[in-house]
Amino acid sequence: MTTSAPEIHRGLAGVVVDTTEISTVVQETNSLTYRGYPVQDLAARRSFEEVAHLLWYGELPDDGQLRDFHARERALRPLDRTTLELLTRLPDTCHPMDVLRTAVSFFGAEDPTEDDGSLAANRGKSLTLLAKLPTVVAADQRRRRGLAPIPPDPGLGYAENFFHMCFGSVPDPEVVRCFEISLTLYAEHSFNASTFTARVVTSTLSDLYSAVTAAIGALKGPLHGGANEAVMHMLNEIGDPQRAEAWLDEALASKRKIMGFGHRVYKHGDSRVPIMQDALDRLVARAADPEVTRMATLHAALRHAMISRKGIHPNLDYPAGLAYHLMGFDTPAFTPIFVMSRITGWTAHITEQLAHNALIRPLASYDGPGQRAVPGAA
Ligand SMILES: CC(=O)SCCNC(=O)CCNC(=O)[C@H](O)C(C)(C)COP(=O)(O)OP(=O)(O)OC[C@H]1O[C@@H](n2cnc3c(N)ncnc32)[C@H](O)[C@@H]1OP(=O)(O)O
Numbered sequence: 146m147t148t149s150a151p152e153i154h155r156g157l158a159g160v161v162v163d164t165t166e167i168s169t170v171v172q173e174t175n176s177l178t179y180r181g182y183p184v185q186d187l188a189a190r191r192s193f194e195e196v197a198h199l200l201w202y203g204e205l206p207d208d209g210q211l212r213d214f215h216a217r218e219r220a221l222r223p224l225d226r227t228t229l230e231l232l233t234r235l236p237d238t239c240h241p242m243d244v245l246r247t248a249v250s251f252f253g254a255e256d257p258t259e260d261d262g263s264l265a266a267n268r269g270k271s272l273t274l275l276a277k278l279p280t281v282v283a284a285d286q287r288r289r290r291g292l293a294p295i296p297p298d299p300g301l302g303y304a305e306n307f308f309h310m311c312f313g314s315v316p317d318p319e320v321v322r323c324f325e326i327s328l329t330l331y332a333e334h335s336f337n338a339s340t341f342t343a344r345v346v347t348s349t350l351s352d353l354y355s356a357v358t359a360a361i362g363a364l365k366g367p368l369h370g371g372a373n374e375a376v377m378h379m380l381n382e383i384g385d386p387q388r389a390e391a392w393l394d395e396a397l398a399s400k401r402k403i404m405g406f407g408h409r410v411y412k413h414g415d416s417r418v419p420i421m422q423d424a425l426d427r428l429v430a431r432a433a434d435p436e437v438t439r440m441a442t443l444h445a446a447l448r449h450a451m452i453s454r455k456g457i458h459p460n461l462d463y464p465a466g467l468a469y470h471l472m473g474f475d476t477p478a479f480t481p482i483f484v485m486s487r488i489t490g491w492t493a494h495i496t497e498q499l500a501h502n503a504l505i506r507p508l509a510s511y512d513g514p515g516q517r518a519v520p521g522a523a
C-alpha cells in the first residue's frame with residue numbers, strides 16, 4: 146500500500162485557516178470592505194478615528210460615541226518620563242521599527258494588567274497603544290534629527306496631532322487629508338502576515354502586547370510593510386525618470402524583487418492603490434515644485450514599465466511611500482506610520498481570535514534524514 150504525499154502549501158498560499166468578520170478582500174472584484182463598508186467610501190467620508198471605532202466595535206460611532214472616543218484617545222497620548230528616557234537610551238543606529246517594538250514590549254512590562262485578556266481589558270490596551278504609538282514615532286523621528294520631543298496636543302485630531310508632534314506645525318488640510326486616507330487604507334487587510342502573526346501569538350493565550358510586538362516584527366520585513374520604505378530607497382537609487390526602464394530591465398534580469406509591486410491576494414492590482422494614487426497626485430499638484438514633479442514622473446515611469454514588462458501592479462506601499470516622503474517624513478519612519486494605523490486591525494483580530502480561539506499549530510512534512518543512531522549510543 147502506498148501513502149500519498151501530503152499536499153504542501155508553501156507560505157500558506159491559498160489556504161483558508163479561519164473565518165473573520167472584520168474585513169474581506171475580494172481579488173476578483175478588486176474590493177476591500179471593513180465590516181461590510183467599502184474602504185474607498187470610508188476613506189472619502191470618515192475620519193481615521195471613526196474607522197478605528199468601526200474595526201473594534203463593528204459599527205461606525207454615533208456623535209456621542211465619537212466624542213467619547215476622541216476624549217479617551219487624546220487623554221492617553223502623552224508618554225511618561227520613564228518611557229521617554231527608555232527611548233533616548235536606544236541607539237539611534239537602530240531602525241525606528243525596533244524602537245516601536247521595544248516601546249510596545251515595555252508598555253506590556255509596565256502594565257500590571259498585562260495578562261488580563263478580558264474583552265474590556267484588551268479594548269483599553271488597544272486604545273492606549275493607538276494613542277501612544279504616534280507619540281513614540283514622532284519623538285523618535287525628532288531625536289534622530291537632534292530635536293526635543295513635542296508633547297501631544299489634545300485639541301487636535303489623530304492625524305493633525307501627529308504632524309504637530311513631528312514638525313511643530315500642522316500642514317494645510319489637503320496634506321492632512323491625504324495622510325488620513327493612508328491611515329484608513331493601511332488599517333486592516335484580513336490575514337496578512339503581521340495580522341496572522343498576532344493571531345498565532347494570541348492563540349497560545351499570550352497577552353496583547355506580546356502579540357503586537359510580534360506583529361511589528363513581521364511588518365518590518367520588506368516583503369510586507371517594510372516595502373513602503375524600500376520604495377523610496379529604490380526611487381532614490383534610480384534617480385532619473387529616463388533611467389526607469391533600463392534600471393527595471395537590469396533589476397528583473399538579476400531577479401530582484403521590485404519593491405511596492407505584487408501582492409499575494411490581488412493579482413490584478415491592489416484595490417487601495419487608485420485611492421492612494423489620487424491623494425498622491427493631489428500632493429504633487431499642490432507642491433508645484435520641479436523636484437517633486439521629477440519624483441512623480443519617475444514613480445509613474447517605473448509603474449508603467451513594471452506593468453508592461455511583467456503585468457505586475459503596484460500595491461499600497463508604492464503610492465504611500467512617495468506620499469510620506471512628500472509630506473516630509475524621514476524614510477525610516479514610513480513603516481512605523483503603517484504600525485500607527487494597523488494597530489487597529491491587529492487588535493481587532495486579537496479580540497476576534499480570543500473570542501473563538503483554537504491554537505494555531507499547522508503540520509510539516511518531514512524531509513530530513515531517516516532515523517539513525519547517535520554515534521556512541523547503544
Ligand atoms: C502592505 C503589503 O504588505 S503589500 C506587499 C509589499 N511587498 C512588496 O512590495 C515587496 C515586493 N513584492 C513581492 O515580493 C511579492 O509580490 C509579494 C511577497 C508581495 C507577494 O508574493 P507571492 O504571492 O508570494 O508571489 P511570488 O513572490 O511567488 O510571485 C509570483 C511571481 O511574480 C513575481 N513577482 C511578484 N512580485 C514581484 C516583484 N515585486 N518584483 C518582481 N517580481 C515579482 C515573482 O518573481 C514570481 O515570478 P516567477 O513565478 O517567475 O517566479
Ligand SMILES: O=C([O-])CC(=O)C(=O)O
Pocket residue numbers: 331333334336337338369409410460461
Ligand atoms: O494583505 C497582505 O498580504 C499585505 C497587505 O497588503 C497588507 O497587509 O495591507
